[in-house]
Amino acid sequence: MRTKFIYTAACIICPLHTLYAAGLERTDQSIAAFLEPGNYAEISLAVINANIEGEVQYKDFISELGINDFSxxxxxxREFLGKLALKFQPHPQISAGLIYEQPYMANISYDYSPALPDGSVIEIESADISFKSNNLTGLIGYQPHAHWNIYGGLSLQSFKGKLHITGQQYDALNGYDVQFKNDNAVGWLAGLSYQRPEYGIKTSITYRSKIKHKNSTSESTFYSNGPFTIVPETQTAIETPQSVNFEFQTGLNSSNLMYGAVRWANWQNFVIQPPQLGAVLYWASQDPQYSELAQLKLISYKKDQWSGKLGIAHQWNSRWLSALEFVWDKGSGNPASTLNPSDGYRGLGLGIMYSFSPQTFLASGAYYLQFNKPDISSTPLAPQISGLSTVADNDALVYGLKVGHHF
Known part of the structure; x- marks a missing residue:
């Protein structure tokens, strides 16, 4: 039936599910592929081209050097992401699946070394920040009735990162370098789905637990002659956030379908604070002049993430289907900094799907995202790495491609 075609296609017509979300998140960790009928396999790729910039702090002091470029x-x-999914239905009431994705990522690199009037260059601040993760989720589902699916599983997650900052702005932390070695940890997930294909109805709600990492950590500065150890602890506790995904779709008629999703992620409890840096900040905060340093974290977020999407899919004929959707992300509430030059976004996505056969399809899509401007901090102490005095009208283009096959 035509309704069944739209029902199957709606969850893949805008194949990205890969946006510039709050925190370090780059995917919505959807398990939609696991809810496809029968045996199913898919592969998707995405490219994120973001234009994110601002102006550095302390412009009054920098301008005294004869510098007027603060950008x-x-x-x-540019970021490249991939996702793989495989789902089996060995029995009408039992399903199993595997999903691989890269949910958390950050690649930030900038160097603010402006030229002085005499032509020489002064290094005021620069940063190289990289975080990467890989996630392999195994799922088992039980269908007590044709309309219901109860599922759960485990996620094996790797997480690693590095950060290097240099420049006069960082004072005693000039040349601070931290390496978080790869750590593997396990979390769990569980959910419930209700489906009525004859009406194009599909809903699901999925909870993912936080995943606790203990990353071996090495910290150094220009002044430490190698890794320094103020306290004996050499591991950083990092917990990737728990989350809830609610996804839904409903048929409007035989050719049109409405779909959407709402996501909550607990970024407010996410902190990265290497042990030696924490010790340095603690001892520095004992001087009343620098007491606020006791609250400073290398990376943290003030609010939880709320994000979502709402779209319409239209089937043109037996082979072609298109969709238009609106997406949004509320952001983390952090002041403007190098790790938070934007605070959430609004955007539009357009996708198309071509069905080679009832079993195989190719889908592609693109999003345009307009980032929201974060607040400018009124204190010189930046909440993350280095603050910004202003931010631009930043935006991004995200492109995606997906191939799916029922077998």
Whole structure:
């Protein structure tokens, strides 16, 4: 039936599910592929081209050197992401699946070394920041009735990162370098789905637990002659956030379908604070002049993430289907900094799907995202790495491609 075709296609017509979300998140960790009928496999790829820039702090002091260019340049590097999913239905009431994705990522590189009037260059601040993760989720589902699916599983997650900052702005932390070695940890997920294909109805709600990492950590500065150890602890506790995904779709008629999703992620409890840096900040905060340093974290977020999408899919004929959707992300509430030059976004996505056969399809899509401007901090102490005095009208283009096959 035509309704069944739209029902199957709606969850893949805009194949990206890969946006510039709050925190370090780059995917919505959807398990939609696991809810496809029968045996199913898919592969998707996405490219994120973001234009994210602002102006550095302390412009009054810098301008006294005869410098009038305060731009950080583009803080974001091009990112490539992939996702693989495999689902089996060995029994009408039992399903199993595997999903691989890269949920958390950051690639930030900038160098603010402006030229002085005499032609020489002064290094005021620069940063190279990289975080990467890989996630392999195994799922088992039980269908007590044709309309219901109860599922759960485990996620094996790797997480690693590095950060290097240099420049006069960082004072005693000039040349601070931290390496978080790869750590593997396990979390769990569980959910419930209700489906009525004859009406184009599909809903699901999925909870993912936080995943606790203990990353071996090495910290150094220009002045430490190698890794320094103020306290004996050499591991950093990092918990990737728990989350809830609610996804839905409903048929409007035989050719049109409405769909959407709402996501909550607990970024407010996410902190990265290497042990030696924490010790340095603690001892420095004992001087009343620098007491606020006791609250400073290398990376943290003030608010939880709320994000969502709402779209319409239209089937043109037996082979072609298109969709238009609106997406949004509320952001983390952090003041403007090198790790938070934007605070959420609004955007539009357009996708098309071509069905080679009832079993195989190719889908592609693109999003345009307009980032919201974060608040400018009124204190010289930046909440993350280095603050910004202003931010630009930043935006991004995200492109995606997906191939799916029922077998």
């Amino acid at each position: 950080t340049g583009n803080l974001a590097e």
